[in-house]
Amino acid sequence: MKKYLTAYSIALQETLQRRWTLLMDRVGGFAVVLSLYSFWNVLLGDKASFLGYTRPEMLTYVLIINVLRSFVFTGRGWQLVGEISSGRVSSYLVRPLRYQGYALALDLAQKTIHVGSAFLEIGLLVLVARGVFIPRDPVAWALFTLAAVMASLIFFFLEFAVSTLAFWTSESGGPLFCFELFLQFAAGAFFPLDVLPEGLRRLLSATPFPYMVYFPARVLLQKIAPSEAVRLLGVEAAWLAVAAAVAAAAWNRGLLSYAAEGG
Amino acid sequence: MIEEIRRHARLWARTASMSMQAQLTYRLGSAGFLIGKAVRMVFFFAFVAAVFDHVKTVAGYTLLETALFFLTFNIVDMIAQIFFRGVYNARRTVNEGDFDFYLIQPCSPLLRMVCSSVDALDALTLIPVLVMTGVVLHRLPPLGWTRGLLYATLTLNAVGLVFAIHVAVAALTVRTQELENAIWIYRDVMFMGRFPVDVYAAPVRWALTFGVPIAVMTSFPAKAFLGLLSPAWTAYAFALTVVALAASLAFWRASVARYTSSSS
Numbered sequence: 001m002k003k004y005l006t007a008y009s010i011a012l013q014e015t016l017q018r019r020w021t022l023l024m025d026r027v028g029g030f031a032v033v034l035s036l037y038s039f040w041n042v043l044l045g046d047k048a049s050f051l052g053y054t055r056p057e058m059l060t061y062v063l064i065i066n067v068l069r070s071f072v073f074t075g076r077g078w079q080l081v082g083e084i085s086s087g088r089v090s091s092y093l094v095r096p097l098r099y100q101g102y103a104l105a106l107d108l109a110q111k112t113i114h115v116g117s118a119f120l121e122i123g124l125l126v127l128v129a130r131g132v133f134i135p136r137d138p139v140a141w142a143l144f145t146l147a148a149v150m151a152s153l154i155f156f157f158l159e160f161a162v163s164t165l166a167f168w169t170s171e172s173g174g175p176l177f178c179f180e181l182f183l184q185f186a187a188g189a190f191f192p193l194d195v196l197p198e199g200l201r202r203l204l205s206a207t208p209f210p211y212m213v214y215f216p217a218r219v220l221l222q223k224i225a226p227s228e229a230v231r232l233l234g235v236e237a238a239w240l241a242v243a244a245a246v247a248a249a250a251w252n253r254g255l256l257s258y259a260a261e262g263g
Numbered sequence: 264m265i266e267e268i269r270r271h272a273r274l275w276a277r278t279a280s281m282s283m284q285a286q287l288t289y290r291l292g293s294a295g296f297l298i299g300k301a302v303r304m305v306f307f308f309a310f311v312a313a314v315f316d317h318v319k320t321v322a323g324y325t326l327l328e329t330a331l332f333f334l335t336f337n338i339v340d341m342i343a344q345i346f347f348r349g350v351y352n353a354r355r356t357v358n359e360g361d362f363d364f365y366l367i368q369p370c371s372p373l374l375r376m377v378c379s380s381v382d383a384l385d386a387l388t389l390i391p392v393l394v395m396t397g398v399v400l401h402r403l404p405p406l407g408w409t410r411g412l413l414y415a416t417l418t419l420n421a422v423g424l425v426f427a428i429h430v431a432v433a434a435l436t437v438r439t440q441e442l443e444n445a446i447w448i449y450r451d452v453m454f455m456g457r458f459p460v461d462v463y464a465a466p467v468r469w470a471l472t473f474g475v476p477i478a479v480m481t482s483f484p485a486k487a488f489l490g491l492l493s494p495a496w497t498a499y500a501f502a503l504t505v506v507a508l509a510a511s512l513a514f515w516r517a518s519v520a521r522y523t524s525s526s527s
Contacts, residue, residue, distance in 0.1 A: 038462045182302050
């Protein structure tokens with residue numbers, strides 16, 4: 001465990017050292033949030049609610065998107081693709097550590113910084129926009145935290161599994177790009193899935209994707225009753241188990257095909 | 264002068280052809296990128312269309328008008344992706360020393376740096392966007408050919424403005440050998456151009472018109488077509504592009520003059 005904590009600490013320092021990169025990442029993310037908020041604000045106009053969301057709820061949804069995008073969608077997929085394709089992954093295989101654990105530690109460091117920054121940005125937006133829906137019920141916060149942590153792990157493992165395609169082909173960047181884009185839309189990271197037609201929404205609910213943004217956001221907004229939220233957390237946990245198993249299987253199978261090209 | 268342009272056009276065609284061939288060699292990778300780009304566009308369209316199931320207008324614009332803004336954003340963005348793709352590799356080009364080779368070649372280092380890499384996948388996705396834009400323009404009430412001409416001219420003007428930004432980013436990279444994310448911040452801020460500029464609050468609108476002129480690039484052409492852009496704003500758009508191009512080219516020349524080779 002200590003070696004993973006050390007990796008986490010080093011990665012934390014490394015991320016903080018590249019301040020310009022971090023700042024630009026955050027400014028870019030903030031532009032997306034500002035854009036979405038403005039769009040929803042115009043849609044709401046003088047209406048009391050739109051698609052079942054009041055103005056404070058919609059503002060909160062957009063702000064949660066900012067946090068969850070920083071917390072969920074920051075995996076190590078592209079690094080893994082690069083490390084497999086260049087053969088650099090060999091150097092990890094001979095070390096006394098599990099690659100997944102190491103990657104998770106690095107990912108966690110990145111998430112720590114980005115979530116911290118996201119909260120700062122939210123504070124700024126709340127000051128400017130006001131009228132944010134803040135749940136008073138600690139149960140909602142607890143359920144949201146649990147849902148968000150599992151969402152982050154599901155993304156990590158799914159992205160990891162897709163990235164292991166690099167063991168078999170040097171062209172895995174394309175599928176990974178496609179997967180990430182599809183996932184962000186299907187997760188509700190740009191807009192609440194309520195806007196989609198009923199059939200498409202039902203189809204998506206049979207996948208793990210809505211559990212990454214849409215579900216945690218609705219939990220925090222108290223749009224789901226606690227008993228139903230607990231049931232859905234069970235479903236999310238099942239998806240997490242499936243994603244972890246798929247990632248482990250893909251990694252083990254990939255290692256059998258690995259030829260250390262370029263390494 | 265004409266011979267110079269002809270030579271550079273030949274060179275561009277050659278490097279563009281080579282990068283397209285390279286993309287076609289990676290079929291699975293290219294298919295993934297192509298599908299990803301299509302997914303992004305389809306989802307946004309589905310989103311905008313779904314929104315209009317619930318409202319009649321957004322910021323005073325109908326579905327067709329909003330679609331025109333969105334399509335114009337895509338046209339400008341995709342043309343930039345197709346022709347100015349090289350900037351995304353600028354930092355690597357400088358850090359690995361390849362820029363030194365650009366400087367001793369008998370052609371413009373700016374052309375090599377910014378325009379020599381062509382994204383064929385965006386060229387493929389641009390075709391349906393142009394077709395859809397044609398359909399939208401056709402379905403809008405007849406507004407006269409002058410509006411169409413103004414729309415096309417302002418769209419070209421927007422491409423000029425995007426080029427100026429890409430040149431500035433390339434110059435910044437040559438000057439600092441850092442700021443790998445400079446082009447990505449542009450990409451993220453450009454996200455704001457997906458919606459008509461009127462959806463934003465006044466200070467943001469101001470920033471998008473005079474600061475980072477996303478509105479000039481994406482909203483002005485559509486507004487001109489709909490007859491909502493005054494001659495003064497039209498003149499501003501053209502003047503801004505001229506100034507931005509002149510400033511970015513001067514910055515590029517100054518950066519190259521100060522360049523002292525950052526690699527072996």
